[in-house]
Amino acid sequence: MTGDYLEQTRAGYDATAAEYAERFHHWLDRKPVELAVLQAFAGLVGTGGHVADVGCGTGATTAILAGHGCRVTGIDLSPNMIGEARRLNLDLDFRIGSMTALDFADESVDGVCAWYSVIHIPDEDLDAVVAEFARVLRPGGHVLLAFQVGERPLVLDEAFGRKVSLVYHRRPLRQLGRIAERHGFTSYVETVRGPDDDGLESTPHAFLIVRKPTAC
Template sequence: MTGRYLRDTRDGYDATAAAYAGRFHDWLDRKPVELAVLRSFAGLVGPGGYIVDVGCGTGATTAILARHGTKATGIDLSPNMIGEARRLNPELDFRIGAMAHLDLGDETVDGLCAWYSVIHVPDGDLDAVFAEFHRVLRPGGYLLLAFQVGDRPRILDEAFGAKVSLVFHRRTPQQIIAAARPHGFTPYVETVRECDDDGLESTPQAFLIMRKPTVS
């Protein structure tokens, strides 16, 4: 594991994992748009398809994808987040790992979900991340990304009473598509919704599904 952002991201979520789980693990249950996106993604991958949920956090998205008939595995940089994911979803498989260095064989994954996880990757490291996503996805496989829309990052130095150093990179769908296209990904679905008035969001939210070509 290299790069300060990796260390800061891991340490920040390690410090807040238990509190985060208590506050946000069931948050998606009240988000019909997000649930529809995840259901659609699972449908595209197909019953029994192997999905890897990178940056899985407490495993909430992993569990939703599994409930829709896929074989879903969660991977996260934070050991404490993986501990919460295993506690809350004991029937599922969770592993510690970094998205730019996945312990997976070439072209072994049918679908890859990065649900609010590339938001912590600086612009200069996106290339390596998309190259790794392309490597592990089978031809014709699907990639789902969720992220906040904007042109300025949000920086947190405190969360749930703990000292952290977390950067949330906000981007447009066009910026993400431009970063992924050189690695062969083509956009399939693009959805942006406005922020909710629940006090937790301050920017629009984007959901982007891209596809790896069936022929290289």
């Protein structure tokens, strides 16, 4: 698995963590579709179920899932983003880590939330990441994937007035679905919404919930 993109992603979010938190931490407050998806996912996990929120950023999704009764561990590659998450969510659990090598035992979590975080994983490494999700997830557990739909990546070399090197991989919903199926998951929810008319979105957004079969 190549590692350069991990270093670039970490550096980009480390450099912009404070500005990102100020602008986007409460972004979901005015996103009813996203809030409904997160509530549905929390309901599937169940009250007290343990969720690994991978690529948690400032902990916005971590807090929402916790508010719906889940026991959530937020994980992010960027130490500065984890610092913002801890500052903004004092009573929640956050750890520095990578979705490419999760610090959880096999079959030890009830859900995995990857909320706009696999967008930074290149195509050649997606299978390994989904395999890692399958490894840590208990039979019968669910994975939530949120991502932008498209055929071409968005490449940023500047954000909030700072130099970065960030790649946002946009993909068809079915591409993620096929990868999940290769690792034993079955599709449970597949939905796409159009871009919001807020001047910040130019592509549709997809939400995919897949389920790991229960043991025979």
